[in-house]
Amino acid sequence: MEIPYNVEERQDTGMFNAKLGIWLFLASEVMLFGGLFSAYVFLRMGDVTGTFISGASELNIPLATFNTLVLISSSVTMIMSWVSLKLGEQKKFKTYLGTTLLLAGVFLVVKYFEYTAKFHHGIFPETSTFFAIYFTLTGLHMLHIIGGMVVIFYFLVPGSKMMNTESERFTNRIEIVGLYWHFVDLVWIFLFPVLYLL
Amino acid sequence: MSGHSVEDIKKSVKVYIGVFAALAVLTVVTVAASYLDLSSGEAFFLAIIIASVKGTLVAGYFMHLFSEKTTVLAVLGLTFFFLIVIMFLPFMAFTDQAVI
Numbered sequence: 001m002e003i004p005y006n007v008e009e010r011q012d013t014g015m016f017n018a019k020l021g022i023w024l025f026l027a028s029e030v031m032l033f034g035g036l037f038s039a040y041v042f043l044r045m046g047d048v049t050g051t052f053i054s055g056a057s058e059l060n061i062p063l064a065t066f067n068t069l070v071l072i073s074s075s076v077t078m079i080m081s082w083v084s085l086k087l088g089e090q091k092k093f094k095t096y097l098g099t100t101l102l103l104a105g106v107f108l109v110v111k112y113f114e115y116t117a118k119f120h121h122g123i124f125p126e127t128s129t130f131f132a133i134y135f136t137l138t139g140l141h142m143l144h145i146i147g148g149m150v151v152i153f154y155f156l157v158p159g160s161k162m163m164n165t166e167s168e169r170f171t172n173r174i175e176i177v178g179l180y181w182h183f184v185d186l187v188w189i190f191l192f193p194v195l196y197l198l
Numbered sequence: 199m200s201g202h203s204v205e206d207i208k209k210s211v212k213v214y215i216g217v218f219a220a221l222a223v224l225t226v227v228t229v230a231a232s233y234l235d236l237s238s239g240e241a242f243f244l245a246i247i248i249a250s251v252k253g254t255l256v257a258g259y260f261m262h263l264f265s266e267k268t269t270v271l272a273v274l275g276l277t278f279f280f281l282i283v284i285m286f287l288p289f290m291a292f293t294d295q296a297v298i
Contacts, residue, residue: 014267027277034281042288061229068225072244076218077259083214086207127296182260192225192244197232 055130074103075185085171
């Protein structure tokens with residue numbers, strides 16, 4: 001059975017179905033991370049022993065700054081891959097999407113070094129309320145990065161066949177994965193100062 | 199999103215590059231601001247302001263929210279309302295505790 005409205009716009013919503021779908025999903029994601037940010041505020045307000053200040057001072061700001069720049073760059077390459085498809089430049093599309101995947105990998109590698117450095121110093125989620133929320137927030141964010149990488153890889157290799165058979169539908173799919181990826185970047189933009197700098 | 203003609207897309211590439219530059223500069227500003235001698239309240243306020251500007255740039259330009267359909271904006275408006283509510287819950291809890 002043909003899935004309706006995967007290219008043409010629905011009259012009532014003014015967009016193709018997947019776009020409304022991803023926005024509804026992202027709305028639920030806003031509440032998921034919002035709940036955890038709220039937990040952060042709650043724990044920080046109740047922190048009378050100063051574990052949040054001392055905990056944040058244990059984190060590696062230069063590495064996190066580098067990772068922020070990596071993620072911002074990946075957002076640009078992501079949107080450029082969509083632009084390339086819109087302009088019919090398939091080779092450029094693959095280069096940009098491949099670069100996005102590579103940058104996501106760099107982010108994960110840096111995070112791996114950050115995590116292992118903490119573990120070697122005997123710092124775990126149970127160490128303090130700060131590190132409990134730090135590992136929860138960054139861990140959940142990292143899972144989102146991994147999820148995004150799986151989808152990006154799919155569109156880069158096995159799913160890219162659609163580029164030649166249903167190019168408009170494929171372009172819409174890339175727009176959708178792009179919206180998700182920008183959201184992951186958006187979350188990090190708030191995580192970085194809240195966890196590392198305050 | 200409106201404006202999907204080839205000409206519009208070529209123009210928007212310059213915007214994307216500009217947004218990228220702004221995000222990179224603001225990231226450096228965020229880190230630099232954290233070294234200022236501010237009270238924790240002031241530092242928190244400043245960091246959230248800069249992060250909000252960066253977030254608006256990403257959502258507005260990369261996610262095309264500045265030119266998005268009303269349906270999406272309505273969904274996000276409702277979400278934002280509940281986000282504000284959930285962010286205020288800790289303050290309500292601590293205010294309540296202070297009264298007791």
